[in-house]
Amino acid sequence: MIRSTLIAVFSAVALTAPLLSLASGAFAWKSERPVVIAHRGASGYLPEHTLESKALAYAMRPDYIEQDLTLSKDDHLIVMHDIVLDNITNVAQVFPDRARDDGHYYTIDFTLAELKQLKVSEPFVTNGGVQTPKYPQRFPLWNSSFQLSTLDEEIELIQGLNKSLGYNIGIYPEIKKPWFHHREGKDIALLTLIKLKEYGYVDRRQNIYLQSFDAEELQRIKWELMPRLGMDLPLVQLIADTEWGEKKVETNGELVNYDYDWMLESAGLQKIAGYADGIGPWNMMLIRLEGGQPVSTGLAQRARQQNLVIHPYTFRADVQQLPGKFSRFDNLLQLFIRRLGVDGVFTDHPDKAIRVIDKIYPARPAPEAHYSSRVN
Numbered sequence: 001m002i003r004s005t006l007i008a009v010f011s012a013v014a015l016t017a018p019l020l021s022l023a024s025g026a027f028a029w030k031s032e033r034p035v036v037i038a039h040r041g042a043s044g045y046l047p048e049h050t051l052e053s054k055a056l057a058y059a060m061r062p063d064y065i066e067q068d069l070t071l072s073k074d075d076h077l078i079v080m081h082d083i084v085l086d087n088i089t090n091v092a093q094v095f096p097d098r099a100r101d102d103g104h105y106y107t108i109d110f111t112l113a114e115l116k117q118l119k120v121s122e123p124f125v126t127n128g129g130v131q132t133p134k135y136p137q138r139f140p141l142w143n144s145s146f147q148l149s150t151l152d153e154e155i156e157l158i159q160g161l162n163k164s165l166g167y168n169i170g171i172y173p174e175i176k177k178p179w180f181h182h183r184e185g186k187d188i189a190l191l192t193l194i195k196l197k198e199y200g201y202v203d204r205r206q207n208i209y210l211q212s213f214d215a216e217e218l219q220r221i222k223w224e225l226m227p228r229l230g231m232d233l234p235l236v237q238l239i240a241d242t243e244w245g246e247k248k249v250e251t252n253g254e255l256v257n258y259d260y261d262w263m264l265e266s267a268g269l270q271k272i273a274g275y276a277d278g279i280g281p282w283n284m285m286l287i288r289l290e291g292g293q294p295v296s297t298g299l300a301q302r303a304r305q306q307n308l309v310i311h312p313y314t315f316r317a318d319v320q321q322l323p324g325k326f327s328r329f330d331n332l333l334q335l336f337i338r339r340l341g342v343d344g345v346f347t348d349h350p351d352k353a354i355r356v357i358d359k360i361y362p363a364r365p366a367p368e369a370h371y372s373s374r375v376n
Contacts, residue, residue, distance in 0.1 A: 033361040034337055035063035035344035036353045037172050039314050040081060044348035046139055047088070047122050049079045050146040051157055058161050062350040064172040064209065067154055071181055071188050076112040077151035077195055083107055083177055087125065087134075089118040089148070108184055112150065120146040135318055151192075155199045156374075170207030174238070178217040179247055189221055193229055199374050203232045209311075211236040211280055213246045215263070215272070222275040234277040236311060239263045239285065264299055269306045278309030278343070286312060286340055300340045312336065313346035315353060330356050 041053030042060060049068065057065050068081045084104040085091040091098070091105045094117055099105050107115065121141045123134040133141050151173070158171060173192060181188040192210075201208045210233045212218050218235050226232060240246035240260050247258035262268040264285065272279060281299060288297045303310050315336075317329035329349065333356045336342050347353040 032343075033364065034342055034357060035311070036350050036357065037064045037066055037311060037344055037346045038062040038350040039066055039346040039348050040068065041065060042348075042350060044135075044138065044317060047120050047146045048081060049149070050120055051149045051153060052146060054149075054154055054157060055161075057350055058158065058167075058169060060351040060354065061167065062169065062354065063344070064170040064207070065158060066346065067151060067171060067173045068176050069151060069173055069188065069192055070107045070176045071184075071186050071191065072107060072112045072115055073109055074111045075186065075191060077188075077192060078107055078112075078115060079149050079151055079154050080107065081176075083180055085110075085115075085118065087123050089120055090142075091118055094118055108181070108186070115148050118148060120148055136320070137318055151195055152199075159199065168207055170209070171201070172209050172211065175210070175212040175214070175217065177247070178212065178214045179249070189217055190225055193221065193225055193231060193233075196233070197229055197231055201233065202230065204234055206233075209234050209236050209278070211238050213238040213240050219275045235275065236278045236280050236309075237263065237272045237276040238280040238313075239282065241282065264297075266302050266305070269302050269308060273306035273308055276308070278311060279303055280311045280313055280346070283312035283315065283336060283345075286310075286336065286342070294335065296340060300342065304341075309343040310340075311344040311346060312342055315345050315347040315349070317347075317349040317352050333357075334360070 038054075038057035038060070040048035041050070042057035043049070043053055046053040046056055054065055067079045069077050070080055070083050072078050080088070082088075084106055086105055091110075095105070095110070095114070098109060100109070119142070121143075122139050124131040124141055125134055126132075131141060155171065158169060161167070162169060173196070175189050175192055178189055189212075196202075196208070196210070200206065210221070212221075212235075215237060218237060222235060238246075242257050242260045245257045246260075248255040249258050250256075263272060263279070264281075269279070286297055286300050287294045300310055315329070315333055329352055333345065333347075333353060336345065337357065337360060345353055
């Protein structure tokens, strides 16, 4: 339903959409500059979540760099978007007999040493044995040499650059599918918090957000795990379309999709505000079609009433990824920043997002030196 609405919305929107008036009360100019979150690094330019992608993202000076986290067989936190290796690595060639019955190769079935044997490429789709890039205009499949990295490696890269360059670029980890890891006998949330504390991320003085699509796990982190570890990190509740199956719950002995609809309503947002500092909705959850023009769904306003920050995902500048008649990334982004007043954006193209924001807000002040390090 949401996807079909998206197509209808932007098929009817002119290129001047950012100048259109949204529904009454939707305009929400903010005095504070919205933050830019490098989604999986500079993933519009280099294979996502590789250290090379993160280094390039850092050079673009976003406010945060994202780390999706899953676990290896020997409990290393691996930075990758999914719990399976199928569509970004050559795992099927290196370990052809290691797929599960469903045909997928799960990160959790491989040790770190085995994972380091794999080559990483841009996301691809395999059909009839032929690999097709998911994003045709991005870095060519299998060119150069990239590999999976651990959370340790990535934090040390970012903290090292913060020290050598004097910037204060933060991290934005996401705990991927805690429900799956629990079923595998692993507590990925606890291991993540222990690792973050080890590197000095313990409270709100550090430049960090911790996010997950799992509401119950975020509540466990808030009320059980962080108090136990003496931590107090800001949390963000990611919001998915129920149809995506981002979280599964067991009902009558079967795994079914978790229902996310409650998070879009006032009562649900009030509940979220009790354990989280913000929401990360799919960007098109903030817009609907009315009279052939984009108007606010009210989600942004309802979230602001609960003092929740709003960091929608994902803004991509690829021509094929721009919805409807939007031929310019600038116009799409300005609609959300100038009219909806979002507090930040996840983007595959952090340099382009920063240029758009620079046109709206004063230039950022000079960076302040900041350096967190491993706590021995």
